Amino acid sequence: MTEKKRWVLGITGASGAVYGIRLLEVLSARGFGVDVILSEAGRQVLREEMKIALPEDLDAARETLSKNFNLDASTFCIYRNNDFEASAASGSYRCEGMVIAPCSMGTLAAVAHGLASNLIRRAADVMLKQRRTLILLARETPFSAIHLENMLSLSRLGAVILPPIPAFYQQPKTVADLVDFVTGRVLDVMGVDHTLYRRWGEGENQNP
Numbered sequence: 001m002t003e004k005k006r007w008v009l010g011i012t013g014a015s016g017a018v019y020g021i022r023l024l025e026v027l028s029a030r031g032f033g034v035d036v037i038l039s040e041a042g043r044q045v046l047r048e049e050m051k052i053a054l055p056e057d058l059d060a061a062r063e064t065l066s067k068n069f070n071l072d073a074s075t076f077c078i079y080r081n082n083d084f085e086a087s088a089a090s091g092s093y094r095c096e097g098m099v100i101a102p103c104s105m106g107t108l109a110a111v112a113h114g115l116a117s118n119l120i121r122r123a124a125d126v127m128l129k130q131r132r133t134l135i136l137l138a139r140e141t142p143f144s145a146i147h148l149e150n151m152l153s154l155s156r157l158g159a160v161i162l163p164p165i166p167a168f169y170q171q172p173k174t175v176a177d178l179v180d181f182v183t184g185r186v187l188d189v190m191g192v193d194h195t196l197y198r199r200w201g202e203g204e205n206q207n208p
């Protein structure tokens, strides 16, 4: 039996929790395994923006996410952000890479400077050292010179800086269209096939 391909998904406390959730929905529907790590601020923003309060218990948190979104609970696991024994903390872990969606400026700074002080930061550090895919949906506006310098450092190290910036040539009608455009661009970088947005010069949008 072939093992599922796995991705690590960090959800931090920047605005845009919906991007992490939508990515999880698509990866789950596509049959990938996903290791989800939420920071404390990530949980807080999820509560503010999506009105979902995740229980502390990890199984209950998984159940809550599955019930509220279009998710198969068997496809993902949730890890505590202080769990340095999690597989994602090790370079020996077999996975495709990691996405931090959304990525706060605090996490961006920590990753840019090798400060592996929680599991999200440690897993990102591992992706860099192992030369695996690392995608950061860095979200803030406006950016300070510190933010920009940290992004440049990470880009030079091989990470992909993908701020959640939608395009409007698609004629989006709903917030979901905007979210799917950004999510689709993330999936493009991950090399995951999808039909979340209409590519320039191609036909109508479809769901995954």
Ligand SMILES: Cc1cc2nc3c(=O)[nH]c(=O)nc-3n(C[C@H](O)[C@H](O)[C@H](O)COP(=O)(O)O)c2cc1C
Binding pocket: 011, 012, 013, 014, 015, 039, 040, 041, 042, 044, 045, 048, 103, 104, 105, 106, 107, 108, 139, 140, 141
């Ligand atoms: C509702 C809300 C929205 C926030 N939006 C952002 C944001 O867009 N970008 C950012 O860098 N920080 C934002 N923050 C602040 C971060 O959550 C804060 O800096 C936190 O320490 C980040 O920690 P983390 O990277 O471990 O999740 C927001 C906080 C709240 C409560």
